[in-house]
Amino acid sequence: MAxxxxxxxxxxxxxxxxxxxxxxxxxxxxxxxxxxxxEDTDRFCxxxxxxxREKNALRFKxxxxxxxxYSIYRAKAHALVDEHGQTLGFExxxxxxxxxxxxxxxGVKIALATSTAKERAEHYLSEHDILKYFDEIVYGDxxxxxxxxxxxxxxxxxxxNVSPGCAVGIEDSINxxxxxxxxxxxxxxxxxxxxxxxxxxxxxDQISETITEILPLFxxxxxx
Numbered sequence: 001m002a003x004x005x006x007x008x009x010x011x012x013x014x015x016x017x018x019x020x021x022x023x024x025x026x027x028x029x030x031x032x033x034x035x036x037x038x039e040d041t042d043r044f045c046x047x048x049x050x051x052x053r054e055k056n057a058l059r060f061k062x063x064x065x066x067x068x069x070y071s072i073y074r075a076k077a078h079a080l081v082d083e084h085g086q087t088l089g090f091e092x093x094x095x096x097x098x099x100x101x102x103x104x105x106x107g108v109k110i111a112l113a114t115s116t117a118k119e120r121a122e123h124y125l126s127e128h129d130i131l132k133y134f135d136e137i138v139y140g141d142x143x144x145x146x147x148x149x150x151x152x153x154x155x156x157x158x159x160x161n162v163s164p165g166c167a168v169g170i171e172d173s174i175n176x177x178x179x180x181x182x183x184x185x186x187x188x189x190x191x192x193x194x195x196x197x198x199x200x201x202x203x204x205d206q207i208s209e210t211i212t213e214i215l216p217l218f219x220x221x222x223x224x
Contacts, residue, residue, distance in 0.1 A: 005217050007167040008103055009156045009185060012114035012121060014172035014192040017090040024193060026080035034067050046194055050115065050175035052146030092128055095212040100133040102220050111156040115140035136160055148175040150183035168217055177203045188214055
């Protein structure tokens with residue numbers, strides 16, 4: 001198996017950065033304004049993570065109805081996330097730097113596949129001095145269809161010049177693992193806030209607690 005994989009394609013929020021909890025807290029705060037229950041907000045976050053704005057608007061309406069336009073809710077929540085990012089920044093998930101460094105030293109090609117805007121993503125990656133590890137980055141606005149469609153992972157593999165079957169996709173969301181699996185990558189779900197459900201299990205080859213657990217897939221010893 002170790003000789004098979006030549007590339008790693010990472011999601012960002014919840015995989016590289018411990019940022020999903022900040023999004024969740026922001027959704028709670030804005031939801032309280034409109035009387036949304038924590039349970040419904042959790043349900044929305046479970047299905048929207050990694051998804052496109054258009055599809056999330058439909059999911060939002062299914063759960064909350066017409067209480068508020070999704071674009072208004074989203075803008076208020078993301079303003080809180082941006083405020084947190086600007087003042088406190090986002091912490092790296094455990095083992096990220098070690099994993100990226102180990103992959104790079106072994107000649108593994110590395111890409112990022114994220115729905116986050118380019119300016120914001122590169123700012124936070126640069127803050128932690130990890131932008132240098134990524135050979136390619138694909139943003140959500142660079143593909144026609146966002147997650148859970150496979151476009152962003154296919155684009156990442158194309159830019160890395162590797163076959164999807166020779167790449168590992170690392171995700172934390174249901175939409176993300178569906179996208180990676182559909183693209184034909186060996187798919188790893190690294191658990192963050194979202195627990196694996198039946199859909200996740202059907203679309204993953206490996207479920208891990210920490211990001212360092214992908215290293216043996218590339219023939220690299222995991223010492224953590």
